[in-house]
Amino acid sequence: MSNNTSSGDAVKFAYWVPNVSGGLVVSTIEQRTDWSLEYNQKLAQTAERAGFEYALSQIRFTAGYGAEYQHESVSFSQALLHATTKLKVLAAILPGPWNPAVVAKQLATIDHISNGRIAINVVSGWFKDEFTAIGEPWLEHDERYRRSKEFIQALKGIWTQDNFTFRGDFYRFTNYTLSPKPVQKPHPEVFQGGSSRAARDNAASVSDWYFTNGNTPENLKAQIDDIKAKAAKNNHQVRIGVNAFIIARDTEEEAKAVLDDIIENAHIEAVNAFGDAVKQAGKASPEGEGNWAKSTFEDLVQYNDGFRTNLIGTPEQIAERIVELKSIGVDLVLAGFLHFVEEVEYFGNKVLPLVRELEARQREKAAA
Numbered sequence: 001m002s003n004n005t006s007s008g009d010a011v012k013f014a015y016w017v018p019n020v021s022g023g024l025v026v027s028t029i030e031q032r033t034d035w036s037l038e039y040n041q042k043l044a045q046t047a048e049r050a051g052f053e054y055a056l057s058q059i060r061f062t063a064g065y066g067a068e069y070q071h072e073s074v075s076f077s078q079a080l081l082h083a084t085t086k087l088k089v090l091a092a093i094l095p096g097p098w099n100p101a102v103v104a105k106q107l108a109t110i111d112h113i114s115n116g117r118i119a120i121n122v123v124s125g126w127f128k129d130e131f132t133a134i135g136e137p138w139l140e141h142d143e144r145y146r147r148s149k150e151f152i153q154a155l156k157g158i159w160t161q162d163n164f165t166f167r168g169d170f171y172r173f174t175n176y177t178l179s180p181k182p183v184q185k186p187h188p189e190v191f192q193g194g195s196s197r198a199a200r201d202n203a204a205s206v207s208d209w210y211f212t213n214g215n216t217p218e219n220l221k222a223q224i225d226d227i228k229a230k231a232a233k234n235n236h237q238v239r240i241g242v243n244a245f246i247i248a249r250d251t252e253e254e255a256k257a258v259l260d261d262i263i264e265n266a267h268i269e270a271v272n273a274f275g276d277a278v279k280q281a282g283k284a285s286p287e288g289e290g291n292w293a294k295s296t297f298e299d300l301v302q303y304n305d306g307f308r309t310n311l312i313g314t315p316e317q318i319a320e321r322i323v324e325l326k327s328i329g330v331d332l333v334l335a336g337f338l339h340f341v342e343e344v345e346y347f348g349n350k351v352l353p354l355v356r357e358l359e360a361r362q363r364e365k366a367a368a
């Protein structure tokens, strides 16, 4: 397998860590994917060899719509870091159950242990029943994001300053000095995502990376332009990652047949239940533009609208579409797969080298 290390402006690749059971599609189709540590360690090693730079863990406290078993994200991220040498692992954190002092301390230690390879995905929450189950207050949509913003400001403050003092509505710190600080300078990368106005505004002011659900290039461009314009006003730099459920096969027919199979075998009750919960979340943002606000039944068969990005086809088609995404401002593709280990391997062998070739050609053209 080739080791496709990317140069500075190259698209980066992340994969979803299957640390919850049931795979990434709500379908009864066979998914040769497993939530166990053993499977995930092998996957992480395969992914870093294949040219993936990041792995994204998920956080779930309770079952929902098929994800019956869920390994905790920070502990699991650490186990994956132990099994790898280059991969950066993103621990998913929910403000509410986690407090920024604990996260700052935990992640600083993991950063030391892993030689600077931990990152964080701050998720603002969409699953009300989960919060109710664990006795966490469920804030209104935009309040959840206001809390996430303070969470990120506090985290960055603790990681970079001595005698950190912060007076927020949700968090307070007084002359706090974390020792040791993380290895990564200025601090481990902070990802955060959604689609709503509030999620985009946080991206344009405090996050290092914005993650969003799968979508068409036109819709993604509108989101990215909006964020970049606001970020420029705030004098803030943010990079963009987009979800995609990738089905790469030798022929387009084969790839499309797999998608048809996934949808034909959709677990209808589970998809509808998931749809009800996330549609509430999507509509809950005042402007009604949240993730899933416009998702169809078919979109919802993949938890984060990953079919919409349309990375489904031959390696050539997928590589071209990835480069098109790059041209509208996408810096990272977050990939989900049906059969993770084998498809990550295929992606590394067949798709990634084509992406790098197309990027090299573009660079030559630009230099000519």
Ligand SMILES: Cc1cc2nc3c(=O)[nH]c(=O)nc-3n(C[C@H](O)[C@H](O)[C@H](O)COP(=O)(O)O)c2cc1C
Binding pocket: 057, 058, 059, 060, 092, 122, 123, 124, 125, 126, 127, 193, 194, 195, 196, 197, 198, 199, 211, 212, 213, 243, 281, 282, 285, 289, 290, 291, 292, 304, 334
């Ligand atoms: C790439 C990505 C990963 C996410 N991971 C998680 C997760 O692990 N756990 C979780 O509860 N929510 C997760 N979310 C949900 C978001 O934090 C957010 O609550 C949701 O996208 C709704 O946002 P919106 O209403 O602002 O559009 C994720 C979202 C995205 C785009």
